Amino acid sequence: MTGFVVRRFGQAVVVMIIVSIVIFGILHALPGGLVRAQLGPRATAFSVHELTIQEGLNKPIVVQYGIWAWHALQGRLGFSYKLNESVGALLSQYLPRDLLLVGISLLLAIAIAVPLGLWQGYRRNRPDDHALSALMLVFYSMPSFLLGVILIVVLNIWVDVLPSTATNFGTGLGTDISVLALPVFALCLGNVSYFSRYMRSSTVDNLLSDHVRTALAKGASPRRLLLRHVLRNSLTSTVTLIGLTLPYVLSGSLIIEALFNYPGMGLLFWNAAQDRDFPVLLGVVLVVTVATVVGNLLADLGYAALDPRIRYK
Amino acid sequence: MKQRILDVEHLRTEFHLRSVNVAAVDDVSLTIDQGECVGLVGESGCGKSTTGLSIMRLLPRSGHVTSGRVLLDGRDLVPLSEAEMRQVRGRAVSMIFQDPMTSLNPTMTIGAQVAEPLVIHFGSSKKAALDRTLETLHLVGIPNPRERVDDYPHQLSGGLRQRVMIATALAAEPKLLIADEPTTALDVTIQAQILDLLDRLREELSMAVLLITHDMGVIAGRTDRVMVMYAGKMVEAATTDELFAATRHPYAEALLQSIPQLTQDASARLPSIPGHPPDLSRLPPGCRFAPRCRYASPACVEEPPLEEAAAGHLVACFHPVGVLPGSGAAAAWSAPGAPSGIPEPPLPPATTPLEPSGAPSRDGDPMPPDAATRRLALAAAPVLVEVDHLVKEYPVRGGGMRRRVGSVKAVSDVSFGIRRGETFGLVGESGCGKSTLGRMVAALERPTSGTVRLGGDELLRLRGADLRRRRRELQLMFQDPYASLDPRMRVGSILREPLVVQGVGDRRQQWETVASLLDEVGLSRRAVDLYPHEFSGGQRQRIGLARALTLNPRLVVADEPVSALDVSIQSQILNLMKALQRNHGLTYLVISHDLAVLRYLSDTIGVMYLGKMVELGAADDIYARPAHPYTHGLIQAIPVPDPSIEKAKRSAAVRGELPSAVNPPSGCRFRTRCPLAQEICAEEEPPLRGFGPGHVAACHFPLLSPSADQQAGGAPVVSVTSEPAPGAS
Numbered sequence A: 001m002t003g004f005v006v007r008r009f010g011q012a013v014v015v016m017i018i019v020s021i022v023i024f025g026i027l028h029a030l031p032g033g034l035v036r037a038q039l040g041p042r043a044t045a046f047s048v049h050e051l052t053i054q055e056g057l058n059k060p061i062v063v064q065y066g067i068w069a070w071h072a073l074q075g076r077l078g079f080s081y082k083l084n085e086s087v088g089a090l091l092s093q094y095l096p097r098d099l100l101l102v103g104i105s106l107l108l109a110i111a112i113a114v115p116l117g118l119w120q121g122y123r124r125n126r127p128d129d130h131a132l133s134a135l136m137l138v139f140y141s142m143p144s145f146l147l148g149v150i151l152i153v154v155l156n157i158w159v160d161v162l163p164s165t166a167t168n169f170g171t172g173l174g175t176d177i178s179v180l181a182l183p184v185f186a187l188c189l190g191n192v193s194y195f196s197r198y199m200r201s202s203t204v205d206n207l208l209s210d211h212v213r214t215a216l217a218k219g220a221s222p223r224r225l226l227l228r229h230v231l232r233n234s235l236t237s238t239v240t241l242i243g244l245t246l247p248y249v250l251s252g253s254l255i256i257e258a259l260f261n262y263p264g265m266g267l268l269f270w271n272a273a274q275d276r277d278f279p280v281l282l283g284v285v286l287v288v289t290v291a292t293v294v295g296n297l298l299a300d301l302g303y304a305a306l307d308p309r310i311r312y313k
Numbered sequence B: 001m002k003q004r005i006l007d008v009e010h011l012r013t014e015f016h017l018r019s020v021n022v023a024a025v026d027d028v029s030l031t032i033d034q035g036e037c038v039g040l041v042g043e044s045g046c047g048k049s050t051t052g053l054s055i056m057r058l059l060p061r062s063g064h065v066t067s068g069r070v071l072l073d074g075r076d077l078v079p080l081s082e083a084e085m086r087q088v089r090g091r092a093v094s095m096i097f098q099d100p101m102t103s104l105n106p107t108m109t110i111g112a113q114v115a116e117p118l119v120i121h122f123g124s125s126k127k128a129a130l131d132r133t134l135e136t137l138h139l140v141g142i143p144n145p146r147e148r149v150d151d152y153p154h155q156l157s158g159g160l161r162q163r164v165m166i167a168t169a170l171a172a173e174p175k176l177l178i179a180d181e182p183t184t185a186l187d188v189t190i191q192a193q194i195l196d197l198l199d200r201l202r203e204e205l206s207m208a209v210l211l212i213t214h215d216m217g218v219i220a221g222r223t224d225r226v227m228v229m230y231a232g233k234m235v236e237a238a239t240t241d242e243l244f245a246a247t248r249h250p251y252a253e254a255l256l257q258s259i260p261q262l263t264q265d266a267s268a269r270l271p272s273i274p275g276h277p278p279d280l281s282r283l284p285p286g287c288r289f290a291p292r293c294r295y296a297s298p299a300c301v302e303e304p305p306l307e308e309a310a311a312g313h314l315v316a317c318f319h320p321v322g323v324l325p326g327s328g329a330a331a332a333w334s335a336p337g338a339p340s341g342i343p344e345p346p347l348p349p350a351t352t353p354l355e356p357s358g359a360p361s362r363d364g365d366p367m368p369p370d371a372a373t374r375r376l377a378l379a380a381a382p383v384l385v386e387v388d389h390l391v392k393e394y395p396v397r398g399g400g401m402r403r404r405v406g407s408v409k410a411v412s413d414v415s416f417g418i419r420r421g422e423t424f425g426l427v428g429e430s431g432c433g434k435s436t437l438g439r440m441v442a443a444l445e446r447p448t449s450g451t452v453r454l455g456g457d458e459l460l461r462l463r464g465a466d467l468r469r470r471r472r473e474l475q476l477m478f479q480d481p482y483a484s485l486d487p488r489m490r491v492g493s494i495l496r497e498p499l500v501v502q503g504v505g506d507r508r509q510q511w512e513t514v515a516s517l518l519d520e521v522g523l524s525r526r527a528v529d530l531y532p533h534e535f536s537g538g539q540r541q542r543i544g545l546a547r548a549l550t551l552n553p554r555l556v557v558a559d560e561p562v563s564a565l566d567v568s569i570q571s572q573i574l575n576l577m578k579a580l581q582r583n584h585g586l587t588y589l590v591i592s593h594d595l596a597v598l599r600y601l602s603d604t605i606g607v608m609y610l611g612k613m614v615e616l617g618a619a620d621d622i623y624a625r626p627a628h629p630y631t632h633g634l635i636q637a638i639p640v641p642d643p644s645i646e647k648a649k650r651s652a653a654v655r656g657e658l659p660s661a662v663n664p665p666s667g668c669r670f671r672t673r674c675p676l677a678q679e680i681c682a683e684e685e686p687p688l689r690g691f692g693p694g695h696v697a698a699c700h701f702p703l704l705s706p707s708a709d710q711q712a713g714g715a716p717v718v719s720v721t722s723e724p725a726p727g728a729s
């Protein structure tokens, strides 16, 4: 297990270094390079020169990368002149909200999809399975923003139970919950359909496997069969899938946030993209990449925890 | 009078497939008493496993018991509700399955799996369950159960896993154990150990056992009574001794005859059953065996009733065989295999020569030359394949940085030669390196050191056109041809493809070649338009053979060519392989775990153990005069379809399991399992020594005395071997 964890961490670090080089490369290629990226296009020649010296940007490129990476590690990712704030400060302000939105919707999706897929697999090809599959297919084929729009129409315009914008997020727990409800649902339904389909098919595979037949031969009840013999084995493959979908969940959240005016990184990114606020854009990209890599790492560790065959390699 | 445990009466199980209902089990009755072992034997698809699953009521969704009774201790299981049935499973009746690898839950510790029936049925406390689990693991011969309970299945060897499987079945002390092919996935040496274990447990716990197997040898040694099934029907039932001594049903007789015996005359054809078992949805009217039966008569369009032929001996046949004294299966084993076509019904007498091979279209096949002629011819033939000090090691990596921490010694310093037209058999347990060796000979894998030469050239050194030309001379045949045939290509294209790739002949010539290949392997020419999945296993193996022959190769490397096939089909393929060898002057390297198959097919046999060639010699010699204790053990472990021989064997011939190839034992690698091992065996690696012409073995205390002139003895006649390689490791 330790060997596996160490190796997996090593891989994650390598991926992060590669990504950071790419981002550094893009920054470097911007007109005016890193200095303009930090000072904005209207800076004086003097301040450009000053910052160039100060940040070591007249040094060889490898050293520049080192300095930049060191700063990035400390959260110093440049300065947004559009918003007149440092990127680090912006991110630390917006990121937690995203983690909240994405985290809740992901957990909710798993909490719904796993039992659902297990049940569907157990009841495979019976009417209730078919009905659920059809419903899931509807969610599956809908982009999350469309789901968002439909949710707004139904739950805000037709029956006004939930607010359609999240602009007053952060004004108290009650409002926060009601404000989050729609974006969370919009983000989670697609994943529920995705995860549950996968869970269903791995449940079916497991139910037909030899070891389940052995369990039946011991006299195991359906409940025992599903919970003790199928759940864990089916989860192993589903967990990997969840890890792999993380980037899509994050990018989906960018759109949903824009739709609901939720003040998260999506909104930040959206505005920065319209303003060509490169430091912010790249800062967001960096954060999203880190999140993806970390998510995948967690998924792999979860996989190893579930499957002893990986653990004891 | 022993207590009757199981009484199955007129059981019928149907499967609903698409729009038709097929009866996989049709009117089967059987009884088992306390402490008794009853065998259920037949080929795949005959309904033997379905019978077992019907008793357990573990049929797949599409299957149902439609009539009959299954009385367990007098209580009928068929009408029980699912909840009631759950109380029976694992407590009163347990079942173990073929593949211990997949039949155990990979994510549960073995302790938890053994304890499960206790928790389910007795609601045992953790402590009580653990105690009983340890006791059961000890009972099934798991060493140090306390250290093992928290292991996961993948940490155990195949043999130990099957022991765990048995432990899970026995934890709740059932009255009846159904063992469905319990040893088919295991090596012969392990098989013998597991069967011994089952025997011992049956006695100690006075359990009733239903042993389901395809292996007549296993039946002969382990059962008290036997039922033979064919296409869902019971065709013969008798005590084991009676069945083997006086076989009555033509199917049972043919089944026994088509098993290659260690005592078989290898130059004679193996009697085989033509065709293959019927499709259950399109059964022939009357006797289901009629299309393949050589005694079939017009009477057989009626269904033969199961009647008592002798006291306690039931047969379903209008013309039972062996009515004349001495014409039972035992006598028929020596029956000459003279060629003939399929006899036309009605031609009933038992003197009809056996159907020669599954390739009835080839009547012009010459009589096989006798053994002596063949040996002489081979001795004069040039050497085609030379294997010289071949070594293959795979790195083992470990730790966080994947450093190389050791190596698997898959093949260690093996040398031998194969003459043109010879069949060289490689035998050994799984993990002995025989397949790796085969892949190196086929130039699919690069040796760590040493060389393989084909016709004098080292294949792996060749480049470009030379390599392409040489590649044609070397073809492969696999255990499961299905996996190696593209499922989306028609058979015609599959067979023609190599010709197209190599640019042999024009379109018309290529199709002619394909047609003649199909004739030769005994398939209809219509096969060109069909896809691989439309064929049975045996037919696919014929396609595999045809494909291997497309480019007219000189050497065919066949890895377990018949081990996935039923006996009746297996003998067809073996005969076909021999006929093709004669007609094409082929040289074979056949890799198999089955010494009996190799004895029949090969001129020379090499016995491998843990990467080493421990014995090499003419096939007859190896069998009649094994010099190495391992070879002897292997021969002993093969179940022979003869109760008198089988039941006389007590205790498994080779103890323990194959040690790790990463750290093979010092000195003689076999010493950890050798009954003759002495101190020197751990210190010094035994050199190969001669035991007669062409017969070498590596043992300090061989079962024969080595020939006086060791050097002369070390150079086999039939195949070339390097000089003994002392201490090379």
Ligand code: SF4
Residues within 6 Å of the ligand: B249, B250, B251, B287, B288, B289, B290, B291, B293, B294, B295, B296, B297, B299, B300, B304, B316, B317, B318, B319, B320
């Ligand atoms: S002789 Fe007739 S009844 Fe007997 S097995 Fe052959 S075909 Fe069936």
Ligand code: SF4
Residues within 6 Å of the ligand: B628, B629, B630, B668, B669, B670, B671, B672, B674, B675, B676, B677, B678, B681, B686, B698, B699, B700, B701, B702
């Ligand atoms: S050398 Fe020793 S251990 Fe090896 S087979 Fe011979 S007697 Fe057994």
